[in-house]
Amino acid sequence: MLLKVRSEFPGLEKKLILSSCSQSAISLDVMNAMDEYKNSLLEEGMSWETWMEKVNSAKEKFARIINCDASEVAILSSVSDSISSILQSLDLNKQDVCVTEMDFPCVGHAILAQKQKQDINVIFIPAENNMIPLETYETHITENTALTCISHVSYYNGFKQNIKDIAKIAHKKGSLLLVDAYQSAGAVNIDVKDMDIDILVTGMQKYLLGVPGITFLYVKKELAERLYPTTIGWFGQKNPFAFDLKNLDYAHSAQRFNTGTPPVINAYIADAALSFIDKVGMETIQNYLSKLSSFTIEKAAELGFEIASPLDNSKKGTSTAIYVDDASNIEKKLKQAGFVVSSRKDVIRIAPHIYNNEEDIVNCLLKLKELSH
Ligand SMILES: Cc1ncc(COP(=O)(O)O)c(C=O)c1O
Known part of the structure; x- marks a missing residue:
């Protein structure tokens, strides 16, 4: 199902979008709605x-x-x-x-x-x-x-x-x-x-x-x-x-x-x-994002990042916040490297949606590691 969903978000062909805490990727349906108006x-x-x-x-x-x-x-x-x-x-x-x-x-x-x-x-x-x-x-x-x-x-x-x-x-x-x-x-x-x-x-x-x-x-x-x-x-x-x-x-x-x-x-x-x-269903979305959330925490910890989010997944929504120096500059550098994430104060927030997968998270964390050192 994921592959089919992913193909409905054309923005992902250009950049890896992990910024749902700020602006999500838009679907073909949304683009059609803009045209309809x-x-x-x-x-x-x-x-x-x-x-x-x-x-x-x-x-x-x-x-x-x-x-x-x-x-x-x-x-x-x-x-x-x-x-x-x-x-x-x-x-x-x-x-x-x-x-x-x-x-x-x-x-x-x-x-x-x-x-x-x-x-x-x-x-x-x-x-x-x-x-x-x-x-x-x-x-x-x-x-x-x-x-x-x-x-x-x-x-x-x-x-x-x-x-x-x-x-x-x-x-x-x-x-x-x-x-x-x-x-x-x-x-x-x-x-x-x-x-x-x-x-x-x-x-x-x-x-x-x-x-x-x-x-x-x-x-x-x-x-x-x-x-x-x-x-x-x-x-x-x-x-x-x-x-x-x-x-x-x-x-x-x-x-x-x-x-x-x-x-x-x-x-x-x-x-x-x-x-x-509605078509995908809130239950499916919630379960999928919860799994991606705990995967992100695990991987970020494995890579030695300092995490600002709760480590207990039951106390956490989708986004994972990672402490980095000069977060807003790192956000810009990540974008140049093809990853869209969102910074706030001293953290970079990685916020996937139903169109993302574990590989996206790993690739983004590895790039973040490279840029923040
Ligand atoms: C939890 C939360 N509340 C409020 C806002 C602000 O919303 P608005 O710009 O629509 O006033 C944001 C924006 O990021 C938010 O994350």
């Missing part, structure tokens, strides 16, 4: 009906992947937008908001920006050896915590958290749980109901095999109905096409978090990419 503009000029069908179809497919109703998903343009919008809609005054030190910076920025308007006590949950023990949540989340923000999988080193256990702690203390799943969606199974997640943000660019510019915001229905976002637009209204200037008529459920005209070309691409994920 271009052709619709050429042939139809404008087609709101078809555009909205694509947006809704992408939303429905995403909702199936995380096991929720499509009405619980809003479409925005970046994870940063989604988190800012949620924070603006919550009353956090005189309460604590917890965010972990492993979160992507935009989460911290959004909370600190809110702190300028509301009297929020921001608590940074500390990491130990690039991981967060469950007990740390017990001590930092209190009865005064209104919101706890965590990453399912860390962008830095792939540290994967047990969401269900964290949700239990947060809910026991009365806190909402916001999960940033940008580094897990498309690689690790997510079930928002089973995991008891209140709010989830993610996007298409990484393991969902799409491009930047389209992200999904899940808000549990009962919660969404109690929130009144102030980052708003006509697509967040019950009937956008009513063109009613004088009334604010919030749409049901998470639809009220939609803003202006959705990113249409990105929705075409998302719809194609999500069909591909």
Whole structure:
């Protein structure tokens, strides 16, 4: 099966792409979707009906992947937008908001920006050896915590958290749980109901095999109905096409978090990419990537690399982070040598997808060894 899948990603003929933690390779289906949008503009000029069908179809497919109703998903343009919008809609005054030190910076920025308007006590949950023990949540989340923000999988080193256990702690203390799943969606199974997640943000660019510019915001229905976002637009209204200037008529459920005209070309691409994920199946993808993840750790250790990721594969997503001097320069050198990987701070992240194999990992690690000495 792998060989067939690989031939559907033509970019791999030019370079060895191992950068799913940043931008995955794109499939033939995705390339066709780009053309489909271009052709619709050429042939139809404008087609709101078809555009909205694509947006809704992408939303429905995403909702199936995380096991929720499509009405619980809003479409925005970046994870940063989604988190800012949620924070603006919550009353956090005189309460604590917890965010972990492993979160992507935009989460911290959004909370600190809110702190300028509301009297929020921001608590940074500390990491130990690039991981967060469950007990740390017990001590930092209190009865005064209104919101706890965590990453399912860390962008830095792939540290994967047990969401269900964290949700239990947060809910026991009365806190909402916001999960940033940008580094897990498309690689690790997510079930928002089973995991008891209140709010989830993610996007298409990484393991969902799409491009930047389209992200999904899940808000549990009962919660969404109690929130009144102030980052708003006509697509967040019950009937956008009513063109009613004088009334604010919030749409049901998470639809009220939609803003202006959705990113249409990105929705075409998302719809194609999500069909591909569905065709291969999340279970198959998760099992395959888990094996590649433990293989990468083994090989990296064998070659004497210092690893920033958890060595226990059950605490790890797909990406493996390796400490190197001058990581961003090494990223450039690897690209010149034909390997696409992604650096962050002091690490190189090796992040395969379903189209990669063990040989790709070994070749990349050997080249990294050569360049980093
Ligand atoms: C876990 C995580 N959250 C958020 C972001 C930022 O997403 P956006 O650029 O859509 O705001 C990234 C980007 O790498 C990420 O890895």
